[in-house]
Structure formats: C-alpha cells, structure tokens
Amino acid sequence: MAATSPDLSTASRGIYLRLSLTSACDLQCAYCRPASLRGHREPPQRPPTNDELLALVSSIAATVPVHKVRLTGGEPLLRRGVVDLVAGLRRLLPEATLAMTTNGQRLAELAVPLRDAGLARVNVSLDALDEERFARLSPTGRLGATLEGIDAAVRAGFDQVKINTVLLRTVNGDRLGELVRFAAAHGAEIRFIELMPIGAGAPLYADEYLSSHEALARLKTVARHLGPLGFSGTARRHAFDVDGRRVVVGFISPVSHPFCDGCDRLRIDARGRLVGCLRDDDGIDLLAGLRAGRSAWIAEQVRDVLAGKGREATRWPVRTMYGIGG
Numbered sequence: 022m023a024a025t026s027p028d029l030s031t032a033s034r035g036i037y038l039r040l041s042l043t044s045a046c047d048l049q050c051a052y053c054r055p056a057s058l059r060g061h062r063e064p065p066q067r068p069p070t071n072d073e074l075l076a077l078v079s080s081i082a083a084t085v086p087v088h089k090v091r092l093t094g095g096e097p098l099l100r101r102g103v104v105d106l107v108a109g110l111r112r113l114l115p116e117a118t119l120a121m122t123t124n125g126q127r128l129a130e131l132a133v134p135l136r137d138a139g140l141a142r143v144n145v146s147l148d149a150l151d152e153e154r155f156a157r158l159s160p161t162g163r164l165g166a167t168l169e170g171i172d173a174a175v176r177a178g179f180d181q182v183k184i185n186t187v188l189l190r191t192v193n194g195d196r197l198g199e200l201v202r203f204a205a206a207h208g209a210e211i212r213f214i215e216l217m218p219i220g221a222g223a224p225l226y227a228d229e230y231l232s233s234h235e236a237l238a239r240l241k242t243v244a245r246h247l248g249p250l251g252f253s254g255t256a257r258r259h260a261f262d263v264d265g266r267r268v269v270v271g272f273i274s275p276v277s278h279p280f281c282d283g284c285d286r287l288r289i290d291a292r293g294r295l296v297g298c299l300r301d302d303d304g305i306d307l308l309a310g311l312r313a314g315r316s317a318w319i320a321e322q323v324r325d326v327l328a329g330k331g332r333e334a335t336r337w338p339v340r341t342m343y344g345i346g347g
C-alpha cells in the first residue's frame with residue numbers, strides 16, 4: 022500500500038499531539054505495566070514541569086498547526102497540577118480540541134475541574150466489567166472507582182466520553198456484548214483496540230490477541246448490527262442496537278490494519294522526547310533542547326520527524342506503552 026505523509030500545509034488542520042504526562046500509573050494492567058514493573062519510572066529524574074511542557078507544545082505549535090492535544094500516560098491524573106496544565110493548554114491553543122485518556126480511578130473527583138479548565142473529551146479505559154476479571158487484569162485498581170469516574174464524566178457534560186477497551190481473548194473476548202451494553206447505557210461510544218505486542222503486551226500476545234475482525238463477528242451474534250459508519254480518526258465504526266438503544270462501536274486495528282497512511286500524530290513521551298511513530302524505539306530529546314534554549318533546533322527536529330512520517334512500520338518497538346501513552 023502506498024504511504025503518504027500527512028498533508029501539513031497551512032490549508033490542512035495540522036497535527037494531533039499526544040502528551041504523556043508521567044510514566045507512573047496506579048494500575049498494574051497485565052498487558053501494560055504489570056506488578057513486576059512496580060515503582061519503575063522512565064528516566065530522567067527530572068521530568069518536564071508544566072511550564073516546560075507548555076513551552077514544548079508552544080514550540081511545536083509555532084512550527085506546525087496543532088488541531089488536537091491528548092493527555093495520556095502512565096496515568097495522566099496522577100500528575101500534580103494536571104488541571105492547571107489543561108488550563109494552560111486551553112490558553113495556549115484556544116482552537117485545539119483538548120482530550121485525555123485515563124483509567125478513570127481519579128476521575129470522579131477531577132471530572133468537573135478538568136471540564137472547567139477546558140478539557141473537551143475524555144476516553145476512559147475499561148477492559149472488564151466484573152470484579153474478578155478486573156482484579157485479575159488490574160490487581161491494584163478498583164472497578165467501582167472507574168465506574169464512578171465514567172458516571173462523573175458523563176454528568177460533567179464533556180463534549181465526548183468514550184470507553185476504550187483492549188481486546189483480550191480470555192479477559193473480555195466473551196463479554197463484548199456486555200461492554201457494548203454498558204456503553205449504550207451511558208450514551209458513550211465504545212472503541213475496541215487490538216492488543217499490540219509492545220512492552221508487557223508482547224508476552225501475552227499469543228494467548229490474548231483478538232482481531233477486530235473476529236470481535237466484530239462475535240458482536241454481531243449478540244447485538245443487532247445496524248451497519249458500518251466508515252472511519253473516524255483511526256477507528257472503523259459500526260452502529261449497533263442494544264436493547265433498543267443505538268450505540269456506536271469503533272474498532273482500532275493497529276495490528277491487522279495499521280493506520281500509517283496519512284497519520285497526523287506526533288507524541289511527546291513521559292521523558293519529554295519527540296516520537297514520530299508509536300512503533301519507533303526511541304525519540305528525540307526535545308526537553309534537553311528546551312533546557313539548553315535551542316528553539317531553532319526544536320523546530321528543525323519537528324520538521325524532520327514530520328517529513329519522515331507516513332512510512333509503514335515493519336516491526337514492533339522495544340519500549341513501554343506507559344512511557345509513550347498509547
């Protein structure tokens with residue numbers, strides 16, 4: 022398949038920037054940051070401050086328009102000053118959509134302050150709906166806290182609340198209908214994401230990987246399929262009817278259908294490094310450049326990374342998902 026770089030001309034809407042706010046997480050999901058990695062943080066010891074993150078975003082936005090920023094991690098809600106950071110981003114990029122991906126454990130208390138600070142969209146990760154399976158997958162978490170977080174987000178009136186579910190054959194492969202029913206009851210879209218053999222996902226991959234194709238086929242046997250809706254971002258969307266409620270189900274297929282073509286994403290990892298592709302092993306230390314006052318160099322790096330985008334990746338990287346943020 023021919024690959025093309027994203028159209029970053031002034032006529033286009035520019036890039037989608039994903040910022041990892043910390044590599045720390047309060048969950049120990051088996052496929053991401055299991056107990057064996059407890060306490061592990063990625064170097065350096067001095068991660069970017071809020072002001073430094075805002076300065077990095079400002080340098081990037083001075084080089085290429087930014088239409089969307091997503092805060093991720095690790096767990097973004099563990100970062101001290103996260104609400105102030107959202108407010109700072111809102112001031113810096115008044116036109117951009119501000120979004121967050123979170124495990125929801127602290128969302129019940131933070132949903133309203135985040136919305137008031139300017140966050141527009143929230144994706145909450147939820148892979149299991151029963152206590153036993155949730156605990157097996159994420160032993161330090163509380164299912165109830167995530168569910169309360171989702172309720173709080175819906176009540177807070179964000180422009181969009183979505184549920185993110187990683188497809189895991191033995192954890193939720195037989196519970197897809199239940200998860201879709203839950204999303205429908207909350208008026209939320211649900212997106213099923215294929216497990217990637219990255220970090221702790223690699224050793225689980227052989228037993229747990231479930232393709233979007235198979236998940237869609239399974240779902241059609243337990244819910245009424247209303248039809249495909251085409252693509253939105255990286256998700257192929259379908260409408261279903263569950264108990265008389267229409268729900269949109271997205272399938273994100275980085276393994277079976279990589280979406281390199283036209284990808285407009287740039288990432289800053291938890292170490293302040295610029296990463297052009299989730300499948301890159303490493304990044305460029307923009308934070309060091311910022312601390313050394315090298316703004317022209319930063320702009321050059323951003324342009325170079327953008328120029329290299331669109332090539333289809335052929336291998337999976339040696340890196341952790343919680344450092345880069347998915």
Ligand code: SAM
Pocket residue numbers: 046052053093094095096097122123124145146185186187214215216217218219220221222223342343346347
């Ligand atoms: N802590 C937040 C959360 O749980 O949503 C944000 C960070 S987490 C790394 C971002 C997303 O990546 C989550 O939806 C998580 O389920 C997903 N993820 C982590 N490891 C993955 C893997 N190996 N394959 C696919 N998705 C993965």
